[in-house]
Amino acid sequence: MKPVGFIGLGQMGAPMARTLLDWPGGLVVHDSRQEAMLPFTEQGAKAAGTAEEVARSAEVISIMVLDDQQVEQLVAGPRGLLDTAAPGTVIAVHSTISDTTAQRLAETAKGTGVEIVDAPVSGGAGGAAQGRLATMVGASEAAFARCEEPFRRWAELVVHTGEPGSGTRAKLARNLLHFVAFTAAAEAQRLAEAAGIDLVDLGKVVRHSDSVTGGPGAIMLRSSTAALAPDDDWYPILTHVRDLGEKDLRLALDLGTRLGVELPLAGYALEHFAEGLGVAERTEEGTR
Numbered sequence: 001m002k003p004v005g006f007i008g009l010g011q012m013g014a015p016m017a018r019t020l021l022d023w024p025g026g027l028v029v030h031d032s033r034q035e036a037m038l039p040f041t042e043q044g045a046k047a048a049g050t051a052e053e054v055a056r057s058a059e060v061i062s063i064m065v066l067d068d069q070q071v072e073q074l075v076a077g078p079r080g081l082l083d084t085a086a087p088g089t090v091i092a093v094h095s096t097i098s099d100t101t102a103q104r105l106a107e108t109a110k111g112t113g114v115e116i117v118d119a120p121v122s123g124g125a126g127g128a129a130q131g132r133l134a135t136m137v138g139a140s141e142a143a144f145a146r147c148e149e150p151f152r153r154w155a156e157l158v159v160h161t162g163e164p165g166s167g168t169r170a171k172l173a174r175n176l177l178h179f180v181a182f183t184a185a186a187e188a189q190r191l192a193e194a195a196g197i198d199l200v201d202l203g204k205v206v207r208h209s210d211s212v213t214g215g216p217g218a219i220m221l222r223s224s225t226a227a228l229a230p231d232d233d234w235y236p237i238l239t240h241v242r243d244l245g246e247k248d249l250r251l252a253l254d255l256g257t258r259l260g261v262e263l264p265l266a267g268y269a270l271e272h273f274a275e276g277l278g279v280a281e282r283t284e285e286g287t288r
Contacts, residue, residue: 004027061090072101093118
């Protein structure tokens with residue numbers, strides 16, 4: 001096996017790269033901070049002074065840096081990876097960037113024999129430290145086959161989402177859920193606070209119940225967002241969820257009205273809840 005490379009040894013990159021220290025072909029690391037590379041070289045990794053130096057030996061190269069500008073500079077800028085990467089090299093971007101940046105870099109690499117992969121990760125620093133990240137990989141079939149094995153060192157779940165750009169689109173959808181849920185959590189806290197509920201205790205309940213039920217991801221098991229037919233196996237399950245959810249949302253909105261707490265997300269959720277579940281149409285038994 002040839003070495004693997006890792007560029008960017010920060011809060012996420014360092015624990016990811018650490019899982020590759022015993023890669024059979026060796027590990028080549030690069031970071032703008034010399035002190036970030038020291039723990040790796042002390043354990044047998046090779047330090048590279050530039051990105052192009054990484055590309056001279058590594059066959060699969062991971063990048064975990066701050067933003068699109070840094071990614072583009074490392075890949076296609078002066079003394080970048082494309083200057084020296086051999087045909088067959090896979091360059092994987094784990095940073096959350098624009099899907100158009102990923103596609104553009106993949107186009108730039110066409111004709112060189114080098115393949116650009118966008119493989120953003122989910123799971124945070126804790127998941128990285130435990131080797132339990134999930135990664136969404138936008139890559140050709142050939143590139144995915146070459147990078148899957150090293151990715152499985154630091155990722156518990158590796159999903160091939162399609163061509164370059166698709167991994168980033170999947171990550172943006174995942175983070176949309178994440179941060180909208182944070183906003184909803186803040187709204188719920190305002191309601192609880194106005195009702196005299198201890199917010200720390202409520203947080204314990206939320207984390208516990210979500211660990212049991214799966215949280216919002218528990219309903220993300222269908223392959224389409226289209227409306228469900230009444231004979232679909234999911235129909236009775238999600239109509240039950242709809243009925244419970246609408247009841248509880250109405251009760252929460254009523255409590256908010258009595259306490260003088262505005263709950264805009266709850267109102268929006270009630271309006272669109274059934275549609276989102278695919279069960280907006282009601283049978284006669286369903287009352288409308």
